[in-house]
Amino acid sequence: MATQAIASHGTLLKIGDGETPEVFTTVAEVGDITLPNFGNEKEDVTVQTTPGRKRDYKVTLQKDATVEFPINWDPADATHDSATGLKSFADSGEQNNYQVVLPDDAETTYTFAAIV
Numbered sequence: 630m631a632t633q634a635i636a637s638h639g640t641l642l643k644i645g646d647g648e649t650p651e652v653f654t655t656v657a658e659v660g661d662i663t664l665p666n667f668g669n670e671k672e673d674v675t676v677q678t679t680p681g682r683k684r685d686y687k688v689t690l691q692k693d694a695t696v697e698f699p700i701n702w703d704p705a706d707a708t709h710d711s712a713t714g715l716k717s718f719a720d721s722g723e724q725n726n727y728q729v730v731l732p733d734d735a736e737t738t739y740t741f742a743a744i745v
Contacts (some may be wrong), residue, residue, distance in 0.1 A: 637661075639732030642698060644708060644715070645725055653728050656708040656715065658701035662729060664739070665694030696729065696743065719745040 640662055643653035671686040679685045700709065708714045718725055724744050731737040 635731065635733045637732070641728075641730040641732075642696075643728040643730060644718075645727065647725065651726060653726075654708060656700070657706045658703060658709075660699040660701070663695075663697040664729065665696055666692070667694060668692045694741070696727070696741070715745050 642656045642659045642662055644656055645651045645653050668691075669688045670690045670692055672689050673684060674687050675684045700715075703709050704711070704716070706714065709716060711717050711720060722744060724742050726740060726742050728741075729739045
């Protein structure tokens, strides 16, 4: 069977404007985007009577998700600058909406809120 994998070249990171309806703008000069490793933390709840001498776990909290990416910094670019770009969001500490758009035929999109 042929692979169903897609090339990641052309993946876009977009930042929302916070309006209704929200409009997303592509962040300029983004390198490789590392998507979060979703999952849950777990607590070992094994006791002496746990069957089969196997560890037993209970799910506790969701893991924090981190999206990481390098950018070629351009302080004059509106998606980077201290007025409307990533620098402004880093300075304010406010949460904003973002999208990662994959270059597949369906343009698969992950939308999430994040703090820079």
